[in-house]
Amino acid sequence: MTASERMQSPGRSITIDRDSSKYTISAKHLVLDREDEPLRLAIDIEKVPTVLQVGSKVSWPPTVIDSSDKIAALAKQAEDLRTLPEIERIRPLTDIVYRTLTYPTPEVLASLSPEERLRALSVIEYIIDGTEVPLSRVVDTGYGICRHYVALQAYLGQHAGLRSNVVSIPANTILNIMRSDTGLPLLQSVPVGARMSVAHAVMEFYLDSGAIIPVDPTKYLIADNPMEREIFQGAEYIGELKVGLPFKNTSLSAVRLIQPVTVPFGVRSFSTEIGINGSLVHIIETGKPSKKKFTPFEGSLNMELPVLFSQNGFSGKVTRVSQIKE
Numbered sequence: 001m002t003a004s005e006r007m008q009s010p011g012r013s014i015t016i017d018r019d020s021s022k023y024t025i026s027a028k029h030l031v032l033d034r035e036d037e038p039l040r041l042a043i044d045i046e047k048v049p050t051v052l053q054v055g056s057k058v059s060w061p062p063t064v065i066d067s068s069d070k071i072a073a074l075a076k077q078a079e080d081l082r083t084l085p086e087i088e089r090i091r092p093l094t095d096i097v098y099r100t101l102t103y104p105t106p107e108v109l110a111s112l113s114p115e116e117r118l119r120a121l122s123v124i125e126y127i128i129d130g131t132e133v134p135l136s137r138v139v140d141t142g143y144g145i146c147r148h149y150v151a152l153q154a155y156l157g158q159h160a161g162l163r164s165n166v167v168s169i170p171a172n173t174i175l176n177i178m179r180s181d182t183g184l185p186l187l188q189s190v191p192v193g194a195r196m197s198v199a200h201a202v203m204e205f206y207l208d209s210g211a212i213i214p215v216d217p218t219k220y221l222i223a224d225n226p227m228e229r230e231i232f233q234g235a236e237y238i239g240e241l242k243v244g245l246p247f248k249n250t251s252l253s254a255v256r257l258i259q260p261v262t263v264p265f266g267v268r269s270f271s272t273e274i275g276i277n278g279s280l281v282h283i284i285e286t287g288k289p290s291k292k293k294f295t296p297f298e299g300s301l302n303m304e305l306p307v308l309f310s311q312n313g314f315s316g317k318v319t320r321v322s323q324i325k326e
Helices: 069-083 086-100 106-111 114-129 135-141 146-159 226-234
Strands: 015-018 022-032 039-048 163-169 200-206 212-216 256-258 269-277 279-283 291-295 297-306 308-311 314-323
Touching (some): 022 039, 069 135, 069 146, 086 146, 106 114, 135 146, 146 163, 163 314, 297 314
Antiparallel strands (some): 015 022, 022 297, 163 200, 200 212, 256 269, 279 291, 308 314
């Protein structure tokens, strides 16, 4: 199927074509000469559950799905949950993850024996240097942070017959509030009313009934009931596509994409906007504040956007791309 759309603004006319696998955004002659006037595209995205297999990378820096006797034993526990209704599988699944992993907070590390502390620190080394870690290493040590929790829960969720996506949350997003279910703060690292200063990773499950259940495994927050859904909403969880949409083509070396793609929770489809503009170069001179230099673009444009994409445990389907009229 091909759907083309042409705008008549001088020097800013583009064509958007779609086939079964990709959108092509092109222009024979495009002029982007104002830093404050990017060419803007509206994009509709449908969330698609991610299928994980050995070698899949989840969250960032990634946890790599692999196999081990311990993971196989956990997968068997998850498979036993299939006898339950879908919505009743999520909490015991989270319990399996909670029994398997401990978050290595300073208080936890201080309580460990020297030998056990070394085991926990072996996972923290991956956290500090930002390299990928095999899931089996995390499970073997028994310690992990948010991205390890969601990787394990998403993988075991498949064995429990559940479909899900992992969602990254940028730093300074989650608001620390008092939990109405426990009477305790949601976050222990910042005061109530402040925002979590580091990035985070959570997930959501998609049920056959159409229900969408957000889950924050490290906070044991499971929005399968009104009280915890209210906590999730009150804490202002909002996700993002960390590296944006996967545009590709040689034009990307000459133009700049402005695409902070936010991912709302609790919906299967959402819309976003991106901008296409000339490039920005940071000029650094010794002893002076850095400056940004805008470089206009004039020439042909040819970019591609896959219909289906997957990154770090989140998958989506692009259902519409259109130019926003000026």
